Amino acid sequence: MAAVLVKLEQDFLPADTIPRDAKNNISDPIFQYYGPSIGSCYVPLLKPDERVLVTFHPQQIVINSIFQDTKTPLHNIASFHMSNKIIAFNTVKPAGLKTHWLLILTELNEFHVLALKYLDEYELDLIVIKTFKLYDRLTKGLKIVDYDLKKRIVNTEKCFIKVDQLNRFIMIHSSKNYVIVFELNPSKKELFYLASINRPPREVKRNPNLANVKEFRIFEDPQCYRLESGLVINMELTIDNLDCWLAVVSRNHNLDYSLSYYKMPIHDQLEYYQSFSSLKDCPNLVIPMDKFFIIIYDTYHTICHYPEFDVDFRFNSQLFENNTFENNDYEYYIKQNLNINNGRNKLFKSYTFIDGRKILITTANSEYYIIELDYEFIPYDPPKRKLRSYDLPGDSDLQNILIFRKWEIKSMCSENERFGSGLQSDQIFYLKSIPYLHSMEFLSVNKHSEVATLELKFHEKIESKILSESKLNLPITKLSILKNDNSNINNNLKSLLTFTSGDLQRGHFKTPNFELNLKNETMKSFIIFPNFYVVLNEAISFDITNESNSKIIQRIDVYRNNGEYTASYDFDDNITVTCLTKYSNPRVFSADSDDILIDTDYSMENSFLIITSSGDESDYKNDSDFINRMRTEIMLFSIEPNTGDLILKTMSVIGCKLTVIEIINFTKFRIWGSPFYLDFALKLHDSKSSSQLKITQVGEKQNIEEIDDISIILKLKNDYNIIIDPYYGVFVSHNKQNFEVEVKELFYWSMITAADVYSEDMIVFGDVFGNIFLLNLDYTQSDFPQAKVFSAFNLSYGSIGAICCYSPKAKNDGSGLYDICTVGTSQGAILTISIADSLKNKVVLEEMKYQNRAVFLKGMNFEQVARNIKIKQFDLENCNQLEAYKESEKLLEERYLKVSMITDSDDEFPDFEDIPLIYHQDH
Structure with missing residues (x-):
């Protein structure tokens, strides 16, 4: 048996992500790399009067308390590992409780409801309130996790968990064109409290069978409803005393956007109500308000009220000059065009409520704007009408009325901060107002784990205090290793590796000699000459002086080996x-x-x-x-x-x-x-x-009829090439003497994102799900090589962005490990994949022991307990490491290959009564 070992290269991670003990010991097994966050929430989770910052990473939940006036303002309370990637999250505060529950949806379509409580002063208890397994109609009857084949079927839809303002309904979108609704009935306050402290009701304790009775179930029976056809881009949920409203922004096959309203009367069915057809652009944000929604675009904002309502605009004359009203039989909304001073051509990313009438919104360039509204709701009261024995003239035309008197959008930035404060925010949370200073305080968080407090005053300098430095977990876009046959590759990666990384906020370029960091740019690729580096950059450009939207600009930069910039070339937008x-x-x-x-x-x-x-x-x-x-x-x-x-x-x-x-x-x-x-x-x-x-x-x-699309071409041997079709897999081509090319399929796989050749006998490729394949090539069967999988697994660090193989002739340092390749992922991780030539080598056994320890120290999490996975206990100091290696693979569920759900055509939906999404509730 040959062991394939994976090592996270901590030398290339930001210094503050490495625990203090690990800085002197790179092989510290306790170290865990979280990757970039997918979002945060700032809510009371443990104590009613203390909000904590909960940060969700792809497979980790990290909880921090904030103490602004101390030397360590961000204090870690706890973190919890997940076996499967988190794809959506939210929180809910059930009726009668003063603290929130966490709502988590994983890539296996498992919906977890969690609570936390203190066991003592230093220890937390994670309580699983309920787990639901949501089965898509396309995967019904299939093994979501196949332990024999070591595969998982993962969800690839754009998923949402939405909660209404009253914390009664939870709506989940995880299956194409369908939503499932969970209800927390306010009449079950006592049951919610008992669940939050992990104590069953007295009756259920006496008779456990009563847990299945509706009276003792925390959630009402979940309901599934169908949406109109189209790709869901965004959705928001809001509620009033009688009805629950869902607003869905979707995109059809013609790339047209629309806003659809769905009405769900309490204790009744969700029904499609009305659609605003043909939105001109994709909105940046959808903000749910009481009785209406605010939809944010680059160049204008709109207010879309409930379809059943009438509306009366009583703005002053100055505001009318900047507004455009559109009204017809099918669409009714007010549109406010933006100008240079109130956010024109800005990419709005996040919002937070200051109160029911004021909202702070922030842009990708960290500019801040206040939306201020003054409106009044006058309901038409049907019960009073029913008390009369007759109808008055005009009764049939009476409706609920919304009266708007004010709608202003004002910049919080001074003239010198026209292009932002420099502190990039992905999310922002309201802290408090300071009336006598005419200022407000907010908490700013971004996906690179940078946390700061902001003090904002109108048209004055933005004061900020950094609580946690950025960790720059940027997606790796390309990497290259200096292939030197005489180098010792196992301990010399820092002197050999060059890579680019970045997103639309920041770009990073690292070489053995220098490194560069640029804001608002992505570094996409590079090439190396003996004395120069050529780097391809991409940036978003906003021109606030004209009517155009944002532009994508690409540029080539040239640097000398010492990092000196020498030239550039700009491409058209x-x-x-x-x-x-x-x-x-x-x-x-x-x-x-x-x-x-x-x-x-x-x-x-x-x-x-x-x-x-x-x-x-x-x-x-x-x-x-x-x-x-x-x-x-x-x-x-x-x-x-x-x-x-x-x-x-x-x-x-x-x-x-x-x-x-x-x-x-x-x-x-x-x-x-x-x-x-x-x-x-x-x-x-x-x-x-x-x-x-x-x-x-x-x-x-x-x-070449065998291939539909080509993304990568690699030299293999002699006249053979490896050709990657990203949708249909790996092909091999042969250049004949008459200059013709013959192509044959080598290995079928889809969504391939990176590949490289280790030797004429082995190639490595990865895909968008993070799967890695090591393929052996056999030339003895025919003129074309045949492929056999040597090893296949998932790295669990996001999509594979880049792969670079080592030279097979490179010297080994005697460890018995042969480095095959180094891989860069979308979560910013750089990992080295190695093969052990002998399991009897002491160095190999020590490396295997380290990997086993790292796996077992994560412990059993609630996902594995729910599936009754039994793991043997090992004394890792005095055991057979190979046996422990095999046993630890059961815990490495994140290493199982990921495959996507099959998608249906929009034209082949079953009848509405044929519920496509069934649920199973674990007790």
Whole structure:
């Protein structure tokens, strides 16, 4: 048996994520890497008068208390590990309670309701109030977790957990076009209290069978309802005394957005009520208010009231000048256009209520705005009408009325902070108002675990106090290892690894010699020359001086080996770079004789190729070409060795879609499209006055019918290449002597995101779910190699963003471990995958012992207890480590391969009575 070991490279994590004891011992098994947070809440969880910050990471819940005036303002109370990824969360405060319960939905469609309480001064107890298993109609009858095949079926829908303002209804969207509603009936206050302290009712304690009786069930019978067709983008839930309203923003196949209202009278069925068709854009935020919703866009805000209501706008004349009213038989809302001073062309990300009439909203650039409303609700009272023995004239036209008198949006930033305070906020929570200072305090949190308090005053400097520094858990976009056959790879990764990472908030570029950090940019890729680095960046640009929305701008930067910036090239806002490939010292032909020219002016030592795609409709002949992006620009750049200047040598436009460049040799390169390839060479065309370098097609277009799309091409051996179709798997191509290419399928898999070749006998690839495959190749069966899975597992650190294999000839340090590759993930983790050549080697057994200890120390969590997984107890100091390794795999449920649910066509829905989502309630 060969053991595959995975090591988290802590050297590349932010220093403050590593526990103090682990800084002197990199193999400390207690260390856990949480990754970026998916969100937070700030609620009373343990004591009624003390709010705590609960941060949800993909597989970890971290609870912190905040003490602003101490040396350690953020104090960790507890953290809890999850076997499966958290995909949605919220909190609820049931009737009669003063503390909240946690609501968690995992990727296995398991809905957990949790509470916490103090056992003593230092220890917390995690109470599982209830667990529901939600079975999608497409996976009914299948094993969600297959322990024999070590696979899991995971949910890939955009999921939501929404709770109304009265904390009565919990609505979950986890299955396409359906929601399931859970009700906490306010009449069961005593039952809620007993559940929160983990004490069964007296009657249930005497007779456990009574737990199934409705009177003693915490939740009422869950109900499932169908939504209109379309991809759910956002949803919000609100409630009044009589009805519960659900607002759903969805997108159809034509990429049109719509807002749909659903009404659920209490103790009745959810019913589709009305839809505002054809929203112009995708909204940034949907804010639920009492009797209406506020919908936030880049350039305007709208107020959409309940369809049953009438509305009366009594704004002053100045406000009318900035507002546009739209009204017809099917749509009725008020729209306020934004200007430079109140948030035009801003990407709004989060909001918090100051009170029922004031809302603070924040942008991606950390600018803050106050929405202030003054409105009155006048209900039409049906009971009074029923007391009369007759109807008055006009009774049939009477409706509930909303009267709006004020709707203002004001910036909290001073003129000097027009583009934000610099402290990026993904979520913001209201703390308190300070009337005599005319200021307010808020808690700011972002996904990189940066926590701060903010003091805001109108048009004055924003005061901030950092409580926890950012950990920069940025998605890894590319990594490269210096492949040196004479290097000791096991202990020298820091001197070999270069990588880029980033999201639309921050970008990071790290090399063995220097590192860069940029705000509001993503570093997507790079190439390395002996004396230069070329980096591809992407940024969102907001131009507040015109009517346009945000733009995506891409740029190439050039740096010397010491980090000195030398040059850049900016692309137009409608241009996307699809491939960046090194092409050093290409040979140039004469256009007339096809002879190679030996001219130093055209021997380009530091040159590279770029292919781009245009998003400008005017670049295409017709709509079909635009939709299919049937236009590609090929650009050849070179870096001047002395000055570092970036020179565009030549470019060519091809009227088809090309995606990946393959360098054949110094004289020719190939670009693959869908499904064909074209060969190109560089030729010098002489004229009377000058010479011009051109990219010229060589030969005819060659079709490849076996492949639909190509994202990656890798050299394998001799004339063999590995080709990755992201949707249909791994293919192998063979270049024949007559320059034709034959392609055959090697291994079927979908959603592949990264791949690399370790040797001619092994390749490694990963996918969007975080699965890693090590494939062995056998050349003895036929002309084409055959694939066999050597090992397959899930890294449990997010999607695979980059893979770089080591040289198989590299020296081993005697540990018995061979490093195969280093992997970067979407959660910012960098991991090394190794294979042990002998399980009898003491160093290997020590590494295995470390991995076993790290697994067993996590302990049994409530998910595994619910499934009755039995784990043997081991004395890890005096046991057979191989036996412990096999036993620990049962706890490594996160290492099981992930596969997605099958998706249906929107046109093939069953009847409404055929409930597609069934529930099972664990007691």
